[in-house]
Amino acid sequence: AQSVTQLDSQVPVFEEAPVELRCNYSSSVSVYLFWYVQYPNQGLQLLLKYLSGSTLVKGINGFEAEFNKSQTSFHLRKPSVHISDTAEYFCAVTFNQAGTALIFGKGTTLSVSS
């Protein structure tokens, strides 16, 4: 079965600390991977995506993620977070098959405090 798992439901960190939000997937076919961010009372915004090529992907707002095929992971990282990064983060995957839609993980709440 094809699925995506976000291992942490909540991640509290202090401002300027590094953060890693974990995401693992399960698939028997090749995948495309995404991280979306949702600020309170807003829609979803794409942070970054992996389609092919370099396994280190850089996104907006200083975030990056690394695709690790052997570990079936796509963890999101930021070396120094800001208060404004407080939001819900969703890992999502779609599969290299016609007719498939995006599947979301359960989400990770990142709470940045001073």
Added chain:
Amino acid sequence: DTEVTQTPKHLVMGMTNKKSLKCEQHMGHRAMYWYKQKAKKPPELMFVYSYEKLSINESVPSRFSPECPNSSLLNLHLHALQPEDSALYLCASSHSLGSSTGELFFGEGSRLTVL
């Protein structure tokens, strides 16, 4: 233009009302989606239209009725809803269903409250 526009942003309706949510995109995308999102939960796929034809219906109750009048517009007609249907309804679009990029572009959502 890389926007997906949803109206209204907020909607309050009684259980006997009939209302509609609207979504519009002008990116030339041929796949459009409706998602339902409850607080602190991921979006749940409801419907997908591909080339203006309903391709995916995730066993959504018939009180939700989607419509795709043309390639730029997507509607969600609401009738006889229940309080548990209160949620954020997100519209999204992509180049095509299962396209090589897979990226979805989301609107800001319509927040629905059913009294």
